[in-house]
Amino acid sequence: MFKQTEGLPMGASVAWADVLASLPFNCDGLLPAIAQQHDTGEVLMLAWMNRDALEETLHTGRVCYWSRSRNRLWRKGESSGQVQLLVELLLDCDGDTLLLKVNQTGPACHTGRRSCFYNAVRGEHLTVISDPLIDPAQLYANPVTGTAP
Amino acid sequence: MFKQTEGLPMGASVAWADVLASLPFNCDGLLPAIAQQHDTGEVLMLAWMNRDALEETLHTGRVCYWSRSRNRLWRKGESSGQVQLLVELLLDCDGDTLLLKVNQTGPACHTGRRSCFYNAVRGEHLTVISDPLIDPAQLYANPVTGTAP
Numbered sequence: 001m002f003k004q005t006e007g008l009p010m011g012a013s014v015a016w017a018d019v020l021a022s023l024p025f026n027c028d029g030l031l032p033a034i035a036q037q038h039d040t041g042e043v044l045m046l047a048w049m050n051r052d053a054l055e056e057t058l059h060t061g062r063v064c065y066w067s068r069s070r071n072r073l074w075r076k077g078e079s080s081g082q083v084q085l086l087v088e089l090l091l092d093c094d095g096d097t098l099l100l101k102v103n104q105t106g107p108a109c110h111t112g113r114r115s116c117f118y119n120a121v122r123g124e125h126l127t128v129i130s131d132p133l134i135d136p137a138q139l140y141a142n143p144v145t146g147t148a149p
Numbered sequence: 150m151f152k153q154t155e156g157l158p159m160g161a162s163v164a165w166a167d168v169l170a171s172l173p174f175n176c177d178g179l180l181p182a183i184a185q186q187h188d189t190g191e192v193l194m195l196a197w198m199n200r201d202a203l204e205e206t207l208h209t210g211r212v213c214y215w216s217r218s219r220n221r222l223w224r225k226g227e228s229s230g231q232v233q234l235l236v237e238l239l240l241d242c243d244g245d246t247l248l249l250k251v252n253q254t255g256p257a258c259h260t261g262r263r264s265c266f267y268n269a270v271r272g273e274h275l276t277v278i279s280d281p282l283i284d285p286a287q288l289y290a291n292p293v294t295g296t297a298p
Contacts, residue, residue: 005268005277006260013274032181034192041190043183046246058270091275092265093258097195099266109242111155116241117248119154121207125162126240128154 044108193257
């Protein structure tokens with residue numbers, strides 16, 4: 001399926017239903033999904049989607065992942081209120097990675113930071129390069145559910 | 150190790166050697182690595198790194214992945230000449246994903262396109278949203294090795 005789109009010119013398309021039926025989910029039924037803030041380009045996080053999460057995200061426009069630790073669908077922001085609205089969903093050349101252009105409310109990271117990528121290798125050290133926008137204790141005590149994840 | 154950096158303020162650091170010794174490589178000994186063009190923010194590709202690839206990349210400043218299809222180190226651009234120079238290497242909050250800010254020469258994608266993410270889900274179709282910068286036949290007939298990958 002992806003060999004087919006490699007040679008197509010910009011603007012050409014194939015049926016999404018056929019692509020979905022042939023996506024190369026890994027042995028756990030998952031694909032990695034990168035979330036990027038659509039207007040600033042900031043890479044916010046990487047999580048995983050199974051077929052149900054992908055279909056729900058496209059259907060509702062609100063990003064839903066598969067939580068490997070909780071072993072269930074994870075509607076981003078269901079505990080914290082910090083939702084991700086889908087702007088565009090892209091697939092890479094061999095269809096085994098998703099790129100979600102999103103509009104992220106507040107912090108994407110459970111630490112309260114905007115992005116999960118706040119640790120930079122600098123010389124012989126790993127250095128923290130951003131501070132939380134919100135105290136994580138507040139993040140999980142919001143009115144959406146009032147509970148921690 | 151990553152729980153330790155969660156609560157640190159911006160500018161604080163821990164020893165990289167200790168972090169490296171505790172990185173949560175998956176069962177294949179790999180971590181996913183997102184490559185992003187450092188100045189434009191464009192997400193170029195996702196590939197995988199083992200510990201050797203990560204250490205070589207930090208040591209040389211030229212990005213080296215682990216090729217899962219060829220089962221060996223893959224010095225990006227070794228066949229195509231389209232190298233990635235490392236600008237900054239970041240880790241996410243639980244240390245299981247790498248974000249490489251790079252300076253990419255020419256196309257990152259084996260199809261000759263700048264980014265591997267050129268397939269967009271639009272309505273009931275998957276639509277190609279960019280054209281190759283270079284004919285892939287030329288990409289793998291360059292003076293670096295003169296051979297296809």
